[in-house]
Amino acid sequence: MEGDGIEEGLESATSPLLLGDKSTGNTTTSNQHSITPVLVFSTFVALCGSFSYGCSVGYSSPAESGIMKDLGLSVAAYSVFGSIVTIGGMVGAILSGKMADLIGRRGTMWTCQIICMAGWLAIAFAKKAWCLDIGRFLVGVAIGILTYVVPVYISEITPKNLRGRFTSANQLLVCCGFAVTYFVGSIASWRALSLIATIPSIVQIVCLFFVPESPRWLAKLGREKEFEASLQRLRGTNSDISEEAVDIRDAIEILKQTSAETRTLELFQRRYAYAVIVGVGLILLQTFGGNSAVSYYLGTIFAKANVSTSSGPIIFALLQIPTSVATVLLMDLFGRRTLLMVSATTSCLCLFLVGLSFCFQESHNLKELTPIMTLVGILGFGCGFAIGMSGIPWVIMAEIYPVNVKASAGSLVVLTSWASSWVVTYTFNFMLEWSSAGTFFIFSGMCALTILFVWKLVPETKGRTLEEIQSRLITQIPGQNSVIAKT
Numbered sequence: 001m002e003g004d005g006i007e008e009g010l011e012s013a014t015s016p017l018l019l020g021d022k023s024t025g026n027t028t029t030s031n032q033h034s035i036t037p038v039l040v041f042s043t044f045v046a047l048c049g050s051f052s053y054g055c056s057v058g059y060s061s062p063a064e065s066g067i068m069k070d071l072g073l074s075v076a077a078y079s080v081f082g083s084i085v086t087i088g089g090m091v092g093a094i095l096s097g098k099m100a101d102l103i104g105r106r107g108t109m110w111t112c113q114i115i116c117m118a119g120w121l122a123i124a125f126a127k128k129a130w131c132l133d134i135g136r137f138l139v140g141v142a143i144g145i146l147t148y149v150v151p152v153y154i155s156e157i158t159p160k161n162l163r164g165r166f167t168s169a170n171q172l173l174v175c176c177g178f179a180v181t182y183f184v185g186s187i188a189s190w191r192a193l194s195l196i197a198t199i200p201s202i203v204q205i206v207c208l209f210f211v212p213e214s215p216r217w218l219a220k221l222g223r224e225k226e227f228e229a230s231l232q233r234l235r236g237t238n239s240d241i242s243e244e245a246v247d248i249r250d251a252i253e254i255l256k257q258t259s260a261e262t263r264t265l266e267l268f269q270r271r272y273a274y275a276v277i278v279g280v281g282l283i284l285l286q287t288f289g290g291n292s293a294v295s296y297y298l299g300t301i302f303a304k305a306n307v308s309t310s311s312g313p314i315i316f317a318l319l320q321i322p323t324s325v326a327t328v329l330l331m332d333l334f335g336r337r338t339l340l341m342v343s344a345t346t347s348c349l350c351l352f353l354v355g356l357s358f359c360f361q362e363s364h365n366l367k368e369l370t371p372i373m374t375l376v377g378i379l380g381f382g383c384g385f386a387i388g389m390s391g392i393p394w395v396i397m398a399e400i401y402p403v404n405v406k407a408s409a410g411s412l413v414v415l416t417s418w419a420s421s422w423v424v425t426y427t428f429n430f431m432l433e434w435s436s437a438g439t440f441f442i443f444s445g446m447c448a449l450t451i452l453f454v455w456k457l458v459p460e461t462k463g464r465t466l467e468e469i470q471s472r473l474i475t476q477i478p479g480q481n482s483v484i485a486k487t
């Protein structure tokens with residue numbers, strides 16, 4: 001059984017999605033559509049939410065000295081301000097799925113950006129610490145919801161041959177927001193920076209009026225005319241959407257027949273166990289692999305290793321942009337599994353190098369190598385993580401869950417992400433006090449575990465429609481034709 005499971009994982013990188021799936025010529029070539037102006041514009045508008053997320057992550061580091069000086073905050077008070085965004089993210093995660101199902105993907109993004117703007121304005125005009133914290137919490141709620149709805153919306157509007165590239169652009173815009181915030185924060189005051197952070201919110205609020213709603217959400221509600229009109233706009237007026245429309249309707253009809261009114265507990269049926277394990281597992285490994293710690297405490301890590309805290313973080317942010325561009329270009333060429341394996345392997349080796357550099361520092365042997373080894377390791381980790389583990393788990397999350405449980409599954413995944421991020425960001429400084437080297441060796445070990453997890457459990461979803469992916473994931477009943485191992 002164990003050997004068969006490994007064989008199955010290896011086969012899924014090049015074979016059909018799951019055991020027993022025999023693709024025909026039709027399914028291989030059907031639903032192949034070209035890029036249209038409406039599709040590009042709709043994706044761009046959704047990605048403004050990802051840019052907002054990047055701004056929120058990158059804000060706390062350049063704003064730290066200015067806020068503490070102007071408002072007289074202690075280190076503890078500023079730590080509350082920096083970390084409360086993760087609490088807001090958890091609240092947003094709980095709301096995200098149901099909210100997106102009730103008012104639609106467009107309505108959810110529109111509401112989120114209003115909340116996000118309110119949060120940034122509260123920060124910009126804050127006179128007391130409590131006002132800062134409320135603003136940061138509101139921003140957290142907004143980006144907690146956007147973390148779910150942006151990749152879901154993009155995955156639902158794009159054809160299968162373009163879905164990987166378009167959905168992975170989510171991480172590219174997060175990196176861009178992160179880098180821009182670092183740059184602007186180095187020359188602008190913290191109040192001006194928070195006002196500048198409202199720009200993507202304003203752009204998205206205005207432009208959402210001109211993009212179509214998700215066709216799959218409309219089909220789920222039975223709004224046939226709007227469904228067809230939305231799909232036709234996205235694919236182009238001269239494109240034949242009949243086959244894709246039939247596939248979407250059939251998949252939703254099957255779900256309606258096999259599932260009663262969706263409840264949160266329905267997600268925990270055995271038929272969804274594999275999809276839940278893959279989605280939640282990837283997000284946990286993403287966070288505990290050191291991403292949150294490096295993003296939130298990059299300056300602290302560089303300072304401990306005697307690396308420049310002014311230029312180091314900017315170089316780190318800049319390098320992630322071309323790496324994320326490469327991910328967008330390579331996603332539908334090499335597939336999800338390949339990029340995840342490369343990403344996890346690179347991250348594992350680079351974090352091990354950082355751990356080794358702190359070993360030299362702690363033992364006082366070759367400690368002069370610590371700064372250069374730490375810089376190389378952290379920059380390598382940033383590039384390695386960005387090429388796969390940073391964004392692909394969210395792509396897979398948006399692909400593997402069927403419409404009837406997507407709300408509860410998405411909320412669970414996003415909640416897991418924010419909760420685990422809070423654990424890592426809260427404990428990281430204590431871990432550094434315990435052992436800097438040991439901390440990074442643990443992160444390296446988690447990346448090694450990621451390699452094994454992807455190898456054995458994560459299916460390849462490249463070149464599949466959402467309906468094909470989801471139907472095969474949920475129809476494999478344990479004890480008959482298991483998706484994890486051959487029986």
